Amino acid sequence: MNDGTAGAEVVSLYETHRKVYPREVTGRFARLRTLAAFALLGIFYGLPWVQWSGRQAVLFDLPARKFHLFGLTLWPQDFLYLSWLLILAALTLFFVTAVAGRVWCGYACPQTVWTEAFLALERFVEGDRPQRLKLDRKPWTTEWVLRKSAKQFLWIGFAALTGFSFVAFFTPARELAGSVLSLQLGGWETFWILFYGFATYGNAGFLREQVCKYMCPYARFQSAMFDHDTLTVSYDPGRGEPRGARKRGIDPKAAGLGDCVDCTICVQVCPTGIDIRKGLQYECIDCAACVDACDDVMARVGYRPGLIRYATERELAGQKTRYFRPRVLVYGGLLLVLGIGFVISLTLRQPIGLDIIRDRNALYRVLPDGSVENVYSLRILNKDDQAHRYVIEAQPAGVFQVDAEPVEVSAGEVRAVPARLRVAPGDLARAPRDLVIAVRAADDPGLAAGHGTRFFAPELDDDAHEDEHD
């Protein structure tokens, strides 16, 4: 296990001057992690190129103030859905954390995924841990300069691609690629590609585990969601201790030893550089690299796997894990209710918005023929992808005469239109004070929005004035 190299000194921002050189791991969790990384990076780099009925499928079109998500178009007025989605995301994180610990950190967090990608590039150019340690012991040799330059070249290229892909979620990817190739990129696009590329390079190439340790709020407060039944990567001290090296083939029990052969490989593979055998630590991102590494060693020395494994505190204490506990049920229940509500609300969402403002200057007007008129100002927002002609109507029908032309509103536009409602003298007695003004698309009667408002007339005058003072 000892590769005979000393930890390399680095010029330092750090108190203890050794860099973490994670050793490569193979095994089932490593495969799962690689799979997750490929899937997530594939989504990030590929999604901007996916088209959906003639436009980019996922485009947060900030310059036009609308978000396209496949068939759905969201406007600033739909901000509720975005907040709702963020709450759902947070709840999912709480739920998963309570059940299975920091799987987010280990498999899905962008910080982890991009660090993995940068590590893979580093490994590709500089080799595995022993080779990297060896290389760094003799700096400024030809090989060192060549390998380091090659690594930087790959890193910078990958970071630039990441910056491009990020901006492609906000500016149509095809146009953006065209501008890059013809060197006609706009100022702000250039800035954001460089900024995001630089952030990726710094976070994944250099800061790495420091982000989790010093900057990530989730890493600090996740312990609040943990309990004795949460699944975490754990070392089984009951089985492993007392640890120690031993000759091959001896009976550990006879020698007074546990199953841990103290090879320290679990420490060498750790991307955050901790010793899992010291128990649960906030630096642990639950990546299970040590699980794979230890299982491998256990197989080689002929012991059963699982000395380090996903386990709950209760399980390690020899008890049964309780899966259905109040914390899990509360998070799960909330998630279910909010999730179902979100889907229903999104399904029922009408791509039309309506605001009604009463004319504040005149409560009502009595016309020469004795009929009474109220004036309203309507703001119609067409949140659909195509233009619509809207007909304005008042309910209950039959009492109110609506004096307003149908309004044409193009996709994504807001139009303010006045609407005059009249009640004939004969109908005044049966005209209700509360009414609903609705707009309905002429080409799609199902597409409508209505709001309650009031109609004032001389007979109902007394109360009306009180209301107006509110």
Place this chain on the structure above:
Amino acid sequence: MGPQAEDDLPVVRRWPPRMRVAAAIGWSSFLAACLGTLLTFAALDPQVIIDGVEGGEPGAAPWWLTRTGIYSIGFFLFWAIGAVAGMLTDYLHEAPPSEGHGP
């Protein structure tokens, strides 16, 4: 310990306290700036600002004054404000100077 010298293990890197504070302030103010930008510009269309600057002459605004530009400037402004608040919090959080040293 084990058969291996401690030197061969990847010792956990620790940042000095000032750097940890700087990182914490930088990142938390970044998160706050994301939220601030989102909330502000969901309610406010920057086109209003551009129209104000142009004063009825389309194209009179400088090249960087676009919606994207205003979102960007807004974001960095929020970030700076958050960072200043963080720095002040850190500064005030430290123990005040002992008595008798004042002017």
